[in-house]
Amino acid sequence: MSVIGKYFIFLGTLFGKGEKLSVYWRRLMEECVGIGVSSIFIVAIVSTFIGAVSCIQTAYNLVSPIIPISTVALIVRDMEILELAPTITCIVLAGKVGSNIASELGTMRITEQIDALEVMGINSSSYLVLPKVVAAMLTFPMLVIFSAFLGILGGYLAGTLTGVITERDYLYGIRDSFVPYNIFFMCVKPFVFGFLIASISSFKGFFTSGGALEVGKASTQAVTNSCISILVADYLLAQLLL
Amino acid sequence: MIEINNISKAFNGKEVLKGISAQFQKGETNLIIGGSGTGKSVLLKCMIGLVKPDEGNVLYNGRDFYHCDKDTQQSIRREMGVLFQGGALFDSKTVEENVRFPLDMLTTQSTEEKRERVAFCLQRVGLEQAAKRMPSEISGGMKKRVGIARAIVMNPAYLFCDEPNSGLDPLTSVKIDELIKEITEEYQITTIIITHDMNSVMEIGQNIMFLYQGHKLWEGVNTDITKTDVPELKEFLFSNKLLREMQE
Numbered sequence: 001m002s003v004i005g006k007y008f009i010f011l012g013t014l015f016g017k018g019e020k021l022s023v024y025w026r027r028l029m030e031e032c033v034g035i036g037v038s039s040i041f042i043v044a045i046v047s048t049f050i051g052a053v054s055c056i057q058t059a060y061n062l063v064s065p066i067i068p069i070s071t072v073a074l075i076v077r078d079m080e081i082l083e084l085a086p087t088i089t090c091i092v093l094a095g096k097v098g099s100n101i102a103s104e105l106g107t108m109r110i111t112e113q114i115d116a117l118e119v120m121g122i123n124s125s126s127y128l129v130l131p132k133v134v135a136a137m138l139t140f141p142m143l144v145i146f147s148a149f150l151g152i153l154g155g156y157l158a159g160t161l162t163g164v165i166t167e168r169d170y171l172y173g174i175r176d177s178f179v180p181y182n183i184f185f186m187c188v189k190p191f192v193f194g195f196l197i198a199s200i201s202s203f204k205g206f207f208t209s210g211g212a213l214e215v216g217k218a219s220t221q222a223v224t225n226s227c228i229s230i231l232v233a234d235y236l237l238a239q240l241l242l
Numbered sequence: 243m244i245e246i247n248n249i250s251k252a253f254n255g256k257e258v259l260k261g262i263s264a265q266f267q268k269g270e271t272n273l274i275i276g277g278s279g280t281g282k283s284v285l286l287k288c289m290i291g292l293v294k295p296d297e298g299n300v301l302y303n304g305r306d307f308y309h310c311d312k313d314t315q316q317s318i319r320r321e322m323g324v325l326f327q328g329g330a331l332f333d334s335k336t337v338e339e340n341v342r343f344p345l346d347m348l349t350t351q352s353t354e355e356k357r358e359r360v361a362f363c364l365q366r367v368g369l370e371q372a373a374k375r376m377p378s379e380i381s382g383g384m385k386k387r388v389g390i391a392r393a394i395v396m397n398p399a400y401l402f403c404d405e406p407n408s409g410l411d412p413l414t415s416v417k418i419d420e421l422i423k424e425i426t427e428e429y430q431i432t433t434i435i436i437t438h439d440m441n442s443v444m445e446i447g448q449n450i451m452f453l454y455q456g457h458k459l460w461e462g463v464n465t466d467i468t469k470t471d472v473p474e475l476k477e478f479l480f481s482n483k484l485l486r487e488m489q490e
Contacts, residue, residue, distance in 0.1 A: 017312075019347060020347075023346070023347065107333075108333075111328055111330060111333075112326040112327070112328060112330040113330050113331075113332055113333075115292055115326065115330065116324065116326060116330040116332075118291075118292060119290050119291065119292065119319065119322060119324045120319065120320075120344055120347065120348065121316050121319035121320055121348070122347055122348075
C-alpha cells in the first residue's frame with residue numbers, strides 16, 4: 001500500500017511547480033521521437049505477423065460450410081481492433097518503452113544527474129517524467145491505429161497469398177457489420193495504457209537506488225508491473241465501455 | 243558565508259550526523275575530511291538541500307535554507323554551484339549543452355549572451371576544444387572540469403565539490419585543486435570541498451573540518467593539521483606509510 005501511496009504522491013509532483021512552456025515543448029518533441037517514432041519498426045513487425053497468423057488460424061478453425069469464408073476477415077478485423085492492436089501492441093511497448101524509461105531514469109538517479117537537476121532548483125520529476133507520460137499518451141494511440149491497419153493488411157496478405165481466402169471475400173469481410181464505436185474503444189485503450197506504462201516505469205526508474213544491478217531490477221519491475229496494469233486496465237475498460 | 247548549526251541526521255534510527263556546527267567563509271576553500279562512512283556526503287547533501295536534516299539549520303548569508311519561503315529557497319539554490327563526484331553530466335547532451343543547461347532553464351538571457359558565457363566558462367576550465375563532444379567521449383578529469391564549468395556558469399556565490407579528485411591521477415588532481423582554488427579566490431566564492439585526498443588538504447585547505455563517526459572532531463587550517471593531537475585525525479592523516487615515515 002505504501003508503494004501505491006508513493007506512486008500517487010509521485011504523480012502529484014509531476015504537476016508541481018514547472019519550467020518554461022518552451023522547455024516542455026522541446027522535451028515533449030524529443031520524447032515523442034524517442035517513445036513513438038523509434039517504436040514504429042517493432043510495432044510494424046509484430047502487428048503484421050499477428051494479423052497474418054490470426055487469419056490463417058481463424059480460417060483453420062472455421063471449417064463449417066454454413067459459415068461464409070468472409071467471416072475470417074470479419075474476425076481478424078474485430079480481433080485486431082478490439083484486442084490485438086491495442087493490448088498486444090501496448091504489451092510489446094511496455095517491454096520496449098517501459099524498460100527504456102526505467103533504465104534511463106535509474107541511471108540518471110545513480111549517476112546523480114537527477115540530484116544535479118534538483119540542486120539547480122528544477123522540478124526534476126516534472127521536467128523528466130511529464131513529457132514522457134504525455135508523449136506516451138499521444139503516440140501510443142497513433143501506433144495502435146497503425147498496428148490495427150498493418151494487422152488487417154497482414155491478414156489480407158497471408159490469406160490471399162496462401163489461398164485461404166479470396167481478395168474479394170476478405171475485403172467484403174472487413175467491411176461487414178462494422179461498428180465505428182470499436183475504433184473509439186481501440187483509441188481509448190492505448191491512451192490509458194500509455195499513461196500506465198510511462199508513469200509506472202518512470203516511478204520505478206526515478207526511485208532507483210544503488211548501482212547497475214538495481215537499475216536492471218527496476219527495469220524488470222517496470223515491465224512486469226506495466227504488463228499487469230495493462231491487463232487489469234484492459235478488463236476494466238472492457239467492462240466499462242462495451 | 244555559510245553557517246551550519248547543530249546539524250543532526252539519522253537513517254532508520256542510525257545517527258549519521260550528530261550536532262555538527264561550523265562556519266565557512268567567503269573566498270576560502272573549506273575542506274570537510276574524514277574516512278568513508280563518517281557522514282561527509284550526507285552533510286554536504288544537507289547543506290545543498292538534497293537531504294533534510296532532522297535537526298539544525300543551514301544559513302546562507304543569514305538566510306535559513308530550511309525555514310524560509312519557497313522563493314528565498316529557490317534564490318539560494320540559484321546561487322549554488324555543485325560539482326558532483328562523477329561529474330553528473332547529462333549523457334544526452336554535449337559538453338557545451340551541459341554547461342549551457344542552467345542558463346537555458348533558469349535565465350532569460352539571449353542566445354548570444356549564453357554562447358559567450360558558456361565559451362568563457364569552458365575557456366576558464368581549459369576545455370574550449372571539447373565543446374561539441376559528448377560526455378562519453380571525454381576523460382574523467384575532463385568530466386570534472388566540465389562539471390566545474392557548469393557549476394560556475396551561473397556565477398555562484400557558493401560552490402560545493404563532492405570528492406573532486408576521486409578516480410583521477412595525481413597530476414590531474416592537482417590541476418583540479420588549483421582550478422577550484424583559483425575560481426574561489428577570483429570570484430570570492432564560499433567553497434566547500436568533501437575530500438579524502440591528503441594532497442588537497444595540504445595544498446588548498448584554508449579551513450579544514452575533520453568528521454569522525456558523525457562528530458566534528460577537529461577544525462583548523464592546513465598548517466596546523468599535522469600538529470594535531472586528536473588520535474583519530476592522526477590515524478587518518480598518517481595512514482599512508484610514506485607520510486608516517488616522514489612524520490617520524
